[in-house]
Amino acid sequence: MLALDAADGHRLVVPRSEEASYRRLASLAKGRGLIPDGMQITIAWASRDQSSVTLEPLPEWQTRILAPIPAPGHLHNPSDVTAALSESDSFQVTGGPRERALRLAEALIVAARDHAMSVRTVLNQPLNPSYSYRDAPRRDEIEFAIERDSFRLSFTQQTLKEPHEPTQREIARVQRGFLFPDYDSVPAQQLGLVLGGEGGTFWASSWHDTDEHALEEDLAQILEEIRLRHERRVELRKAEREREIARRQQEDKDRTAAEAEYRKRFIADAMKDQAKNWEEAGRLRRYAAAIRGLAAARADQQRDDALEWAGQVEAEASRIDPLSHAAKPPEVPDPSYGDLSPFMRSRSSFGR
Numbered sequence: 001m002l003a004l005d006a007a008d009g010h011r012l013v014v015p016r017s018e019e020a021s022y023r024r025l026a027s028l029a030k031g032r033g034l035i036p037d038g039m040q041i042t043i044a045w046a047s048r049d050q051s052s053v054t055l056e057p058l059p060e061w062q063t064r065i066l067a068p069i070p071a072p073g074h075l076h077n078p079s080d081v082t083a084a085l086s087e088s089d090s091f092q093v094t095g096g097p098r099e100r101a102l103r104l105a106e107a108l109i110v111a112a113r114d115h116a117m118s119v120r121t122v123l124n125q126p127l128n129p130s131y132s133y134r135d136a137p138r139r140d141e142i143e144f145a146i147e148r149d150s151f152r153l154s155f156t157q158q159t160l161k162e163p164h165e166p167t168q169r170e171i172a173r174v175q176r177g178f179l180f181p182d183y184d185s186v187p188a189q190q191l192g193l194v195l196g197g198e199g200g201t202f203w204a205s206s207w208h209d210t211d212e213h214a215l216e217e218d219l220a221q222i223l224e225e226i227r228l229r230h231e232r233r234v235e236l237r238k239a240e241r242e243r244e245i246a247r248r249q250q251e252d253k254d255r256t257a258a259e260a261e262y263r264k265r266f267i268a269d270a271m272k273d274q275a276k277n278w279e280e281a282g283r284l285r286r287y288a289a290a291i292r293g294l295a296a297a298r299a300d301q302q303r304d305d306a307l308e309w310a311g312q313v314e315a316e317a318s319r320i321d322p323l324s325h326a327a328k329p330p331e332v333p334d335p336s337y338g339d340l341s342p343f344m345r346s347r348s349s350f351g352r
Contacts, residue, residue, distance in 0.1 A: 001034050001055075004041070010055040019043060019051045026053070038063065061202060061228055069219035071107040075099075079113075081121050082106045085140055090124040092139040093157045095187035101155050104191075105142060107219055108153070115223065118145045122152065144223075146230040151197030153222070156208075158188040191215055193222060199229025199236075258343035262335050265343075270330040274322040281321035288313040 004010050014022055026041040035041060038058055046052040075082065082105050085091050093101040109119045120143050127137040141152040161183040170180040190209035203225045207218040288310040295306035318324045 001029055004053065004055040012053040013046055013050050014053055016045075016049050016051050022051070022053050061224070064224075066220040066224055068217075069107050069111045069223065071103045071216050071219065073103075075102060075106060078102070078106055079109050079119075081109050081119050081142060084121040084123065085142075088121075088123050088140050090138045090140050091155075093155050093187075093191060097157060097187065097189055097191055101157075101191055104193075104215055104219065105155075107216075108144075108222065109142070111219070111223055112144050112226075115227070116146070117223075117226070119143065120145075144226050146227070147234075149197070149199070149230045149233045151195060151199075151226050151229060153193055153195050156192035156194055156206075158190065159185045160188045162186050193218070195222065195225060197226075197229055199232040201225075202228040202232075254345045255340065257345070258340040259335060261343040262340055263332050266332050267329060277320040278322055281317040281324075284313050284317035284320075288317065 004012060023043055026043065029035055029041065035055075039055055040058050040062075042054050042056060044052050044054070075086075078086065082102055085105060086102050091098070091101075112119050122141040122143050124138050125141055127139055139154050141154045144151050144153065164181050164184045166174075166180045170178075174180070192206060192208040193215060194206045196205075203221050205225075207215055207222060209215050291306050291310040291313065295303045295310065298306060
């Protein structure tokens, strides 16, 4: 802590190999109350071989004071969502705590709608989506939505085993060879809430009753967790859009440069092809002239065949001779992706 306090920017750069040791030290400092109020120690990647250890202020969301959300004492006029849960056969809270769970749900639903969230029930969902067969355990979920982001909240309730108190009838049946169970399964009084949805975890993903703590104290934090996850999703989408814009801009620059390189290469190749054809046309004309010289020494049909052949050679020379046409740069065709691929600096256009 002294080293962090004295370091420039309260930041130390340490070898990556020592990161685990610094994480233990940071945990120890937190456990002993050595970190100043309103501060935290973060450990992050700095380079391939180094990590940074920084003493910095807590993020604003960790210091924000949340207004408590009171749970109603009774359900006089429940919302549509709470009413649907109360009538559902798959609502996972049973026994005496069921009415309390509905009041907790009502408090969250009303507060969420006051904060411009939409809320609906998603009933009879498989507890494990991978096992959706008919007899699979099921539960009801409450879906909170902000704009395009949705998050689902569900209750949990443990089942306790209590010693079975046999009835007089059960005791009488024992004498006839019948047994009664040693324990009864009873629903626990303590409840839990589990939140699902993308955006990372800020405060928590689940909250539970304890002997010293009741879920009523967590309602504001649960809605805050939903809001924080939504804000993170908005930030991630914005960053993704910015990366996509930057990628497309770079791709456009790369394509423009690739088209220029392609044009240069096409014209250079055309020059070489024309020069090659020009040389070949000259060679053919010299060959035709030699044939004509040979034909002059021959008679009749042999002379006629040789002259005809010389004419064909000269025709081919005229066909391939670029000077027989208007000597000018070639027209460069519009390139395909395949044409541009060798010249592209980024490969995104080609799915690579």
